[in-house]
Amino acid sequence: MSAERIYLSAPDVGEVEQHYVLAAMRSGWIAPLGPDVDRFEAELAARVGVDHGVALSSGTAALHLALIALGAGPGTVVVTSTLTFVATANAIVYTGAEPFFVDSDPATGNMHPGLLREALRGLTAAGEHVAAVLPVDLLGKAADYGEIGRVAADFDVPVLADAAESLGATYRGRAVGSLARASVVSFNGNKIMTTSGGGMVLTDDGALAARARFLSTQARLPVTHYEHSEVGYNYRMSNLLAALGRGQLTRFDGMLGRRRHIRETYRRLFAGLPGVQIFGGTDDADDNCWLTAVLVDADVAGWSAEELGDALRTLNIETRPLWKPMHLQPVYAGARSLLTGTAQRLFETGITLPSGSALRGAELERVASGVHDFVNVYS
Known part of the structure; x- marks a missing residue:
């Protein structure tokens, strides 16, 4: 019989996570949302040092909503890393914006700040509206947010960090998740920690967090009947998966x-x-x-x-x-x-x-x- 398969990054779960999920089930909060979602958002936001977390169904959903909140849409451009998983680019296209790909720093594989400056200079000179710069933290190494932030600020463009691979990393003493206008992390089964599937928007921007949260629940208005003035999405994380995430955080x-x-x-x-x-x-x-x-x-x-x-x-x-x-x-x-x-x-x-x-x-x-x-x- 052949040896058991060894995977790149299998989920690491055990009795602690079982306890959290079982407690959530026994609480009766089986349907989407619930107290574990609220606590998971608060606990992860506190860990990385930001004010707000919005727990969602995937990292891709988090990218999509954060981009919308930053104004990405038809007629805009988002400058991003070419060396990334396709979800980064797909989320840009979901908004109707155009992705513009920038090559890598040879040492890290992350977005090259000098090429970013060249790209932004050309795009703005042509009169194009750049909605966001979207660097990717490759394999868990934070991009050069100091230099990328300076370049983006020179062109008055916000930075959204694709930190799907880098939760737990730091940059110059600061935690990933706190290094940009907003950051997105992933809890896919192969990530550093998992909620089976899921992701989160992390930010100090209360308006951006509120916008993402609103859109993630079908953009339902706060009235007793179902009222919708714009298109929303079914992107919220379930209470059970949030409980799994809380267990993972303890380990x-x-x-x-x-x-x-x-x-x-x-x-x-x-x-x-x-x-x-x-x-x-x-x-x-x-x-x-x-x-x-x-x-x-x-x-x-x-x-x-x-x-x-x-x-x-x-x-x-x-x-x-x-x-x-x-x-x-x-x-x-x-x-x-x-x-x-x-x-x-x-x-x-x-x-x-x-x-x-x-x-x-x-x-x-x-x-x-x-x-x-x-x-x-x-x-």
């Missing part, structure tokens, strides 16, 4: 520590191998280590990231390339962009490895053994 620091341990294990495993480096560089003390990836220069290493992935898959170990850039996706082939080739190079040379906090010692040893055996063939 959050331990889960972060486990991912940090896994990162350091990989760093030791690949140390000294020619042509191989941990993606994101050595400065990862502020990262949440959501996923650990390596970049492979095949000409130097003698093997490629794809070959390593193929070898691990034969051992029933999941791997994945870095995100395929949006400008290379067929659905966005016609979108405007400002490119240097960096994102494409990272996609072609990078591979992500199992990194979840549910990854136990024997499983991590299995991955390490598989990597070691593969590399030895070329040494």
